[in-house]
Amino acid sequence: MNDPSRIKRRYRQFADTECKGYSDLYYGLALAVSDDDEVVGFIAEMPEIQPNLFFASIQLLTGPDGMPKTGSELRAFVHRRDREIGEVMRSRRTQTNEVGRCAVLLPALPPGPLALLEVGASAGLCLLLDRFHYELGSASIGETSSPVHLRCASAGPVPVPAALPRVVWRRGLDIDPIDARNDDAVRWLLACVYPDHRERRRRLEAAIGLARAQPPVVDAGDLVDDLPAVLEQVPDDAQLVVFHSAVLTYVKPDRRQAFAAVLAGASRKRNIVWLSNEPPGVVPEVAALAPAQGGLRYLLARTQFTNGQRRDELLAHAHVHGADVAWL
Ligand SMILES: C[S@@+](CC[C@H](N)C(=O)[O-])C[C@H]1O[C@@H](n2cnc3c(N)ncnc32)[C@H](O)[C@@H]1O
DSSP states (O other): OOOHHHHHHHHHHHIIIIITTTOHHHHHHHHHHTTOHHHHHHHHTSSOOOHHHHHHHHHHHHOSTTSOOSHHHHHHHHHHHHHHHHHHHHHOOOOOOOGGGHHHHGGGOOSSSEEEEEESOTTSGGGGGGGSEEEETTEEESOTTOSOEEEEEEESOOOOOSSOOOEEEEEEEESSOOOTTOHHHHHHHHHTSOTTOHHHHHHHHHHHHHHHHSOOOEEESOTTTTHHHHHTTSOTTSEEEEEEESOGGGSOHHHHHHHHHHHHHHTTTSOEEEEEEEOTTSSHHHHTTOOOOSSSEEEEEEEEEETTEEEEEEEEEEETTSSEEEEO
């Protein structure tokens, strides 16, 4: 059994750092959990205690509109449906595919034609970044007829591209890829979006629609062990960009180093641009360039690998789901 006081601290921290000012619903619910012995007792019996997993498991059962809105509604729901919530929590892992992050990545891309390789690609939705419409600050990029509209507030000298890049090859690599044509997997992806984030849900549904019509290829594999085999397949006549968001943070520091070492090795044959969009501290060479920031902000960095040598640039601080970007 997990330590109840640790769970209370975790839910309070989740409320303060990930929900405050971003999701009133989850802020209120997470604070309520942090003060509710009965709900905490239920979570303590689970193998994983993550707030996102607990709330997504409930949302899978209720849908976004039926999600409990108050602490007492939540306690009553847990009381009534404890067995079903437990089954979901034991069988699923938190899974997201956040297309909003493409608005942060877009200005960091080099000129095309591009070969895009995303590690930790999930359902590969971010690989479709050239098929979305963007409002980046006051700039409009891409076809307004795209079903996926991304809105990202901006600060600082964002190098907004005049047009979307030409992508001639794209591939994902994920330890546990999601097939956007699998209804059960899609239901879980949607359940992991906070219920009060209606625009995020709409754009995710729209991106899933694009992926269902033309599924991006996402290979099953590890971002270190299976990367060399994928790199072998990249066409020569395009600029290779390897990118990821919210991925390296889930692997151990020695694996992050091993990942960078694979890219450095491969750059003896071709130049590689590596874009990382991760929490502070995940890429040490980037963390060293970054002034401290409050709150939960990602660091967007671009590393050019040439002939085994790297050159790192810290480009921006970004909202975790791409709601805003502050260029440096
Ligand atoms: C939080 S999700 C982010 C998904 C996507 N990058 C996005 O921004 O929406 C993290 C993804 O990394 C994948 N992942 C975690 N460890 C991995 C590894 N060692 N190799 C490849 N993929 C991994 C997970 O399966 C998951 O799809």
